[in-house]
Amino acid sequence: MVAIPSSPPASREVVRTAIVPVTLSGGDYRRAHDAHHVAAGLWDQGVDWVHGEWKVKHNPGKYDIRAFLTSLPREQRPLCAQTTEAIAHDLHEAIKTSRTNRKNGIKVRSPWRKKNCRPLSFSKHFGRRVRSDNKLNLSLGRAIPGIVLGLPAITDSVTGELVSPELWGEIQLCWDQDNRQFSLHIPYSSRRMFSAGKAVTAIDEGIINPMALATWVDGQTINVTIINGREARAIKRQRNKATGRLQSKMSKTKNGSRKHRLVAATKRTKGKTRLQLRDFDHQVARKAANHVIAHKTGRLVAGDVRGIEYKTKQKRRMGRQQLSQFSRGTQVLYLAEKTGLDIEHLNESGSTKTCPVCAARNCPSGRDHRCKVCKFTCHRDALGAINILQEAIHGSYVPIGADVVIRVTYLRDALRWSPVQCNTHRMVQCRKAITLGSAKNQASAGETLSSKAKLAISSTSSLERVPLAAVA
Ligand SMILES: [Zn+2]
Structure with missing residues (x-):
């Protein structure tokens, strides 16, 4: 547990x-x-x-x-x-x-x-x-x-x-x-609860899984939380398709064909997705913050992926659009805000290629990493987070022991609100005050999460803003 x-x-x-x-x-x-x-x-x-x-x-x-x-x-x-x-x-x-x-x-x-x-x-x-x-x-x-x-x-x-x-x-x-x-x-x-303690938590950021967090629980166990972001990708893809369709229609317009309608439709689509994605970033950051607070983290270390958008060689880019729509900056900012901690950045080169047990270099192709030398198998993002954690503690990718238990919890992002949340936030139309009972945001918590952590997830609201942006 x-x-x-x-x-x-x-x-x-x-x-x-x-x-x-x-x-x-x-x-x-x-x-x-x-x-x-x-x-x-x-x-x-x-x-x-x-x-x-x-x-x-x-x-x-x-x-x-x-x-x-x-x-x-x-x-x-x-x-x-x-x-x-x-x-x-x-x-x-x-x-x-x-x-x-x-x-x-x-x-x-x-x-x-x-x-x-x-x-x-x-x-x-x-x-x-x-x-x-x-x-x-x-x-x-x-x-x-x-x-x-x-x-x-x-x-x-x-x-x-x-x-x-x-x-x-x-x-x-x-x-x-x-x-x-x-x-x-x-x-x-x-x-708001903030994190207080001495533990070190490492974050590996990615596109498919926005965040993977790893923390040593005791000398024998590493807890890893992986937050999935497939729904956000779907939303972005849908938006790009819709705006692309409108763009091509706009390019065919002639004088007097009321182009302003298409412009307004494009703006509406973008405005709507912007709100959905902001909600998504908050949900990812909240789930990450729950891990950080539950493990009494005092030091937060992230792999440095700043500038990946233009540093990666063109040939190796997974599609430039996908990388440029990588919203890590916002999520990290939200996480710092939600935990009250500063985030350190470390060089993360080779963190997903190095085996954490025998330090052999592999070239993983899928989502799983399988070491050719010692046959150790682990989720690729979890492995990245574990290596960054070792680097943060020891200064390099020091192998973890072969008998160390790695506990992985998967959390799914949820973009849609539950009916309870919808009702709670449709406030102006409501004449009567409704108290927020148990607004679930459909988080599918892994079985290793305790009931207390589950409660923390379910009480997360999406209607919160970072004070920094309050005077926007
Ligand atoms: Zn190995």
């Missing part, structure tokens, strides 16, 4: 953001749409003003930007005050980030691009109000009717408890251009 630590791992306060799609009706839709453009115009004016100030050798701070924006006549900004505040803050942050990046040698410009739409912000004290009839009122400024929505029922994806609107942070109403849909982004703080 997997050794589950007796003392609970460290937990920390984190900010999560629930994304709730909302459907707005005629008047509300129009007003929200106009307000998004007005907010974008305000941003543009702020950018122009800052550039003008720089020309006269003046460097405006956050409060200067805010003072300029609020000095504009009220008719020019029919928005709630909180949105103006957020624009001043975001613009200042963007300028600061570009300065830091330039200092670090990255070539970037300060904000200059004209925006088409910008999210609207509503805080607890400015802009949003919960009405007595359990509706959410979003203000669009004085003398303009606000937007009225059903009150979304947000549940903490770890505890399953309802998060009351009093505890929400600054919420945003965003427009997804590709999916042509509004959504509410609602941040709330929550406690």
Whole structure:
């Protein structure tokens, strides 16, 4: 059995953001749409003003930007005050980030691009109000009717408890251009388990299996978790086919043949798959994080596959498209976020070719590695992870003993939600608050997983975002 630590791992306060799609009706839709453009115009004016100030050798701070924006006549900004505040803050942050990046040698410009739409912000004290009839009122400024929505029922994806609107942070109403849909982004703080301990876990990243993780349990056993990613590949292939079909149709269009419909269809397809793949990356990272936390890992080491997209020789590439759509960067970022650990990168050359028992070099062709010398047989990705683990501990591929037990657990990624999850997250339409009971995400846990680990998998929600990307 997997050794589950007796003392609970460290937990920390984190900010999560629930994304709730909302459907707005005629008047509300129009007003929200106009307000998004007005907010974008305000941003543009702020950018122009800052550039003008720089020309006269003046460097405006956050409060200067805010003072300029609020000095504009009220008719020019029919928005709630909180949105103006957020624009001043975001613009200042963007300028600061570009300065830091330039200092670090990255070539970037300060904000200059004209925006088409910008999210609207509503805080607890400015802009949003919960009405007595359990509706959410979003203000669009004085003398303009606000937007009225059903009150979304947000549940903490770890505890399953309802998060009351009093505890929400600054919420945003965003427009997804590709999916042509509004959504509410609602941040709330929550406690999350992090990994604490001394064990070393190695990660081997791949395309068919996004992650394989290996950890020594005691001197005699290595636990390996392999997370399968075939469904994500299917989704990508489907998307490429669909966009390819639309592209070929577009190339045949003539004047007046309403090409914009095909453009919109392409965007919709891409937008939809983007959400599905984001969910998939979170699921992979969550399953990997469960392994890491259960084994009390203190050091996370990954084989360095950065740059594989262009380093691999053209002849040997498994199809360039496939490699360029390899989403490892995101998954590793999510894993670091979910475990609270930094990820080290090690050279992984030869890790899938070296036999971990006798150190002979083989050339595996299929998914299984079979050593020609000592007849040791193992899954190829598990073997890669074990070799990286040995390299992380000893500095080279030191053979493991012949009597070491390798326990492999296979986890399948699941892209579709269970009916329970669908109901739980269809919140706006729901008048009543639903508490998240046991939302399974159809993970087929291997038989070696204990019930505790299974519980951790089943309570994983897909509606979580990395705080880094919160101000996207
Ligand atoms: Zn061997």
